[in-house]
Amino acid sequence: MNRIFGSANDLTVALRVNGADGMPPASLELDCSVPWSRRKLAARQHIFHQGDEQSHVYVVKSGFVRLYSLLNNGRCQVIGFKSPGEFVAFEYGSRHRFSAQAVVATEMRSIPTAVFFAAASCDPQFLLRLYNVACEDLSRAHELVLTIAKRDAEGSIAAFMLEIDARAAARGKGDFVSLPMLRGDIANYLGLTNETVSRIFTHFKKRRLIEVRGRYGIRLLDRRTLRSIAEHVPSDRKAMDLESSYVARPMAALC
Amino acid sequence: MNRIFGSANDLTVALRVNGADGMPPASLELDCSVPWSRRKLAARQHIFHQGDEQSHVYVVKSGFVRLYSLLNNGRCQVIGFKSPGEFVAFEYGSRHRFSAQAVVATEMRSIPTAVFFAAASCDPQFLLRLYNVACEDLSRAHELVLTIAKRDAEGSIAAFMLEIDARAAARGKGDFVSLPMLRGDIANYLGLTNETVSRIFTHFKKRRLIEVRGRYGIRLLDRRTLRSIAEHVPSDRKAMDLESSYVARPMAALC
DNA sequence: CGTTATCTTGAGACCAGTCAATGATTGTGG
DNA sequence: CCACAATCATTGACTGGTCTCAAGATAACG
Numbered sequence: 001m002n003r004i005f006g007s008a009n010d011l012t013v014a015l016r017v018n019g020a021d022g023m024p025p026a027s028l029e030l031d032c033s034v035p036w037s038r039r040k041l042a043a044r045q046h047i048f049h050q051g052d053e054q055s056h057v058y059v060v061k062s063g064f065v066r067l068y069s070l071l072n073n074g075r076c077q078v079i080g081f082k083s084p085g086e087f088v089a090f091e092y093g094s095r096h097r098f099s100a101q102a103v104v105a106t107e108m109r110s111i112p113t114a115v116f117f118a119a120a121s122c123d124p125q126f127l128l129r130l131y132n133v134a135c136e137d138l139s140r141a142h143e144l145v146l147t148i149a150k151r152d153a154e155g156s157i158a159a160f161m162l163e164i165d166a167r168a169a170a171r172g173k174g175d176f177v178s179l180p181m182l183r184g185d186i187a188n189y190l191g192l193t194n195e196t197v198s199r200i201f202t203h204f205k206k207r208r209l210i211e212v213r214g215r216y217g218i219r220l221l222d223r224r225t226l227r228s229i230a231e232h233v234p235s236d237r238k239a240m241d242l243e244s245s246y247v248a249r250p251m252a253a254l255c
Numbered sequence: 256m257n258r259i260f261g262s263a264n265d266l267t268v269a270l271r272v273n274g275a276d277g278m279p280p281a282s283l284e285l286d287c288s289v290p291w292s293r294r295k296l297a298a299r300q301h302i303f304h305q306g307d308e309q310s311h312v313y314v315v316k317s318g319f320v321r322l323y324s325l326l327n328n329g330r331c332q333v334i335g336f337k338s339p340g341e342f343v344a345f346e347y348g349s350r351h352r353f354s355a356q357a358v359v360a361t362e363m364r365s366i367p368t369a370v371f372f373a374a375a376s377c378d379p380q381f382l383l384r385l386y387n388v389a390c391e392d393l394s395r396a397h398e399l400v401l402t403i404a405k406r407d408a409e410g411s412i413a414a415f416m417l418e419i420d421a422r423a424a425a426r427g428k429g430d431f432v433s434l435p436m437l438r439g440d441i442a443n444y445l446g447l448t449n450e451t452v453s454r455i456f457t458h459f460k461k462r463r464l465i466e467v468r469g470r471y472g473i474r475l476l477d478r479r480t481l482r483s484i485a486e487h488v489p490s491d492r493k494a495m496d497l498e499s500s501y502v503a504r505p506m507a508a509l510c
Numbered sequence: 511c512g513t514t515a516t517c518t519t520g521a522g523a524c525c526a527g528t529c530a531a532t533g534a535t536t537g538t539g540g
Numbered sequence: 541c542c543a544c545a546a547t548c549a550t551t552g553a554c555t556g557g558t559c560t561c562a563a564g565a566t567a568a569c570g
Binding site for chain 3: 194198
């Protein structure tokens with residue numbers, strides 16, 4: 001988890017990055033002489049497109065954002081969602097590797113990339129943290145791979161709900177979790193179709209695992225069962241092949 | 256692409272990181288006062304396990320390595336392969352987030368993580384590069400998501416072959432590409448079964464798209480067709496839903 | 511309150527997985 | 541160096557889960 005706050009006078013930026021698992025939480029301050037800019041976006045407006053020059057570093061103030069990646073032929077894959085407090089663009093490189101789009105009306109903050117990195121360059125500790133944050137994102141991407149490749153549709157959706165729920169809980173919201181994205185977004189994200197997502201939502205509803213309110217609100221009623229569905233493996237063949245070789249004993253430290 | 260070389264006297268380390276797409280290639284030197292250690296591993300030996308304390312930074316000298324991630328319940332997902340010259344562990348964090356295992360007899364080099372990062376900390380430019388490398392890996396992970404979620408089995412394997420081929424070409428090897436991993440590894444990596452992989456290999460063979468030599472060697476005969484298979488989308492529903500909203504025009508720079 | 515977009519639900523088809531048997535490679539011991 | 545064993549790859553018949561296509565219900569929004 002990482003958050004950016006504009007300070008009161010808007011001339012100093014405090015960037016806080018909490019520690020990863022097993023690491024003591026750390027808080028770092030990055031000073032730079034440019035204020036954060038604000039901007040409101042309507043639903044469906046893009047913050048940036050894949051391939052665009054990367055000009056700014058962004059953070060979600062309010063609303064909801066989806067990230068997606070395009071193939072050569074125009075198909076797209078949703079690769080993530082961003083809630084308030086989270087970074088939207090945090091890539092180091094000249095061009096954006098994916099697109100970011102507001103799902104609902106959204107408020108963003110930003111500072112120029114050059115300013116951000118110029119300030120960061122003066123602070124090695126901050127840079128190490130930055131690297132750490134990227135590694136976290138990498139872990140998340142690997143998680144997504146696991147979800148798509150090794151679970152059936154029900155497992156994927158159960159895992160998705162639990163993750164969304166956990167992220168919302170971390171931000172201290174109420175029981176109902178908001179899913180501002182469309183069913184089609186969830187489907188795309190998980191490599192399914194919206195029909196399948198819909199069917200499984202109703203199936204979970206009938207089993208009293210979740211409660212659905214309106215189009216965008218759900219509440220988890222039975223996290224235990226959901227977890228077992230997410231961890232259940234449909235087929236031992238596809239899922240595992242955990243032949244002996246994969247779990248061999250640790251070797252002496254390479255040294 | 257990034258490579259590490261132990262210098263002649265083994266007391267200095269030169270780390271070279273080539274530029275990413277669109278960036279001028281850069282070469283950075285990182286000096287530290289500890290020699291790289293070497294170690295030979297037999298096939299199937301682990302370099303480290305997921306959850307282990309991260310003690311060293313590694314690079315493949317010769318051989319072949321696979322990376323995989325474990326779910327709670329013991330299933331695993333192959334998340335990458337590493338050839339000579341590539342880093343195996345390059346995470347910043349106290350514990351490894353995945354396991355690394357030699358596929359065939361492999362020679363590794365390593366230095367303690369603490370030494371590596373202590374030296375790196377003195378060099379902000381190097382740290383920025385480090386961050387950049389992590390972003391590259393993140394892009395690769397997103398690519399893998401795309402491959403698994405948005406392609407059918409043939410498309411996945413065609414894409415896989417093209418990637419392996421490109422990586423081998425970058426290292427300047429001959430026509431035949433070595434696939435030291437088992438069919439099951441490829442299948443696991445792509446979210447398929449080894450039977451399906453096998454079927455598609457023979458299918459491609461019959462169509463004269465590839466030539467197979469022994470168990471581990473393949474040569475691409477018709478990259479053009481393979482590319483079209485990789486880019487072909489089996490079903491417009493699953494693949495796209497590229498509703499108008501996804502391709503809206505760029506907005507003015509957020510500023 | 512009506513229009514539109516989204517969601518739900520159903521019936522049928524197809525791709526990839528499952529199970530099982532055969533064939534090819536690799537490695538080992540006599 | 542060869543024969544045998546073990547592992548891995550291939551192939552076939554069958555099953556099943558998810559996609560596809562199409563219709564109807566619900567929710568969002570002006």
